Amino acid sequence: MRAILIAAALLTAAAPAAQALEAGAVAPTAASTPASAFERDRQSILAQAGQYRVHFDMRENVSFQADYDPLEEQLSGGSEIVRVVYDQGDRISLQHILVMEHEGQVIVIKHWRQDWVYQPQTVLTYAGPNQWVLTPVPADQRQGAWSQTVWQTDDSPRYGGVGRWTYDNGLSAWTSDPTWRPLARRDAVRNPVYDRYLGTNRHILTPNGWVHIQDNVKMSGKAGGAPVAVVQEDVINTYDRSTGYSPAAGDAYWAKTQGFWAAVRQAWDDAIVAGNGVHLQQEAQTGSVTGAPLMDLAQSLADGETTEADAIAQARVLIAEATSAR
Structure with a gap:
């Protein structure tokens, strides 16, 4: 787990100067003549794979509570590769992996994963503290749409939503419906007054990569009843x-x-x-309670300290125990 903490510290540090862009590189784009609207969407998703310098810009802008002052802007960055886990046509999975240097050593951390499904029957959504549910997608809402499900470093769930790719005004962009999410580590470790986000996500291709733009309303449901808006936040993650x-x-x-x-x-x-759906306890430092042990198992496997079969057997037990607890 030491590597996770090192990477977290690196990501919350001030971003260093941008690395040199690949000479003469042109980012893949879905703007060229596609064989179909479906294929155009597919190529937009696959265009997110590659090798990137990532910049994170998080800003709380508007307070909706008289006694809450928005946080100062938070800037950070890192080096991240995005690899295609599988491409099954109407199902695509992209794995993010941090490749960082710290005190002369290269630190590798499996980061988040994004799964895309065309015209999904259901989507896994966050339903409140420690709970995710499979939510049906009505036929009229899934027609021509893609779900995106985001998973944490240990492949436990984070959030899911449904949206459509559009190609207006020279932009290849996917925009989600409003999506509930648990707190990110940057907020959870502070024990803030809010305990969840209601966010709209956009993924937009750029000439040199892509950008993930989030419009988050940070909400508090701690008093019981309907969640109450605390503050609005913009997040711009540029790849x-x-x-x-x-x-x-x-x-x-x-x-x-x-x-x-x-x-x-x-x-x-x-x-x-x-x-x-699934019930899974969350921790501020590591996300889900399975985060540290599953990541440690993977590292032991990578270091040759355990076999794949043993690591898988232990992982299955960990997940079964964590998801059966109430």
Whole structure:
């Protein structure tokens, strides 16, 4: 777990100067003539894969409570590769992996994952403290739409939403419906007055990569009853293509652990299907309670300290125990 804490410290530090962009590189775009609207959307999703320098800009802007003062702007950054886990046509999975340098050592951290499903029957949504549910998507809302489900570092759920890709005004952009989310680590560790977000997400392709724009209303449901708005936040996460660092360590980690993580994903899927959702305790520092042990198992596998079979067996037990507790 030491590596996770190092990476968290790096991400919350001031962002260093941008790395050099790949010479002559042109980001993949869905603006060229597509074979179909469906294929155009697919290429927009796949265009997010690559090697990036990421810049995070988080700003609380408008307070809706007389006694709450918005936080100062938070800037950070990191080096991140995004790899295609699978492409099944109407289902695409992208894995983010941090590749950071700290005191002369390269630190690799499996980061978040985004799964895309075309015209989904259901989407896994956050339903309140420690609870996610499979929510049906009405036929008229899923027509031509894509769900995006975001998973934490240990492949436990974070949030899901449904939206459509549009190509107006020269932009290839996907915009979600308003989506409930648990607190991110940057907020959870402060024990703030709010305890969840209601956010709208946009993924937009740019000439040098893509950008993830979030419009978050931070809400408090701690007093019981309907959540109350506390403050509005803008988050702009910019992914600029870069060759200013080597992705080799990240790709090597993924090659060693992808079989383990495939089994972990299946274990989470099985638990979600069995329970029509999942109950999972969250921790401020690591997200879900399974975060530290599952990440440690993967690191032990990558370091050659355990076998894949043993790591998978332990992971299945961890997930079963964590999702059965109430």
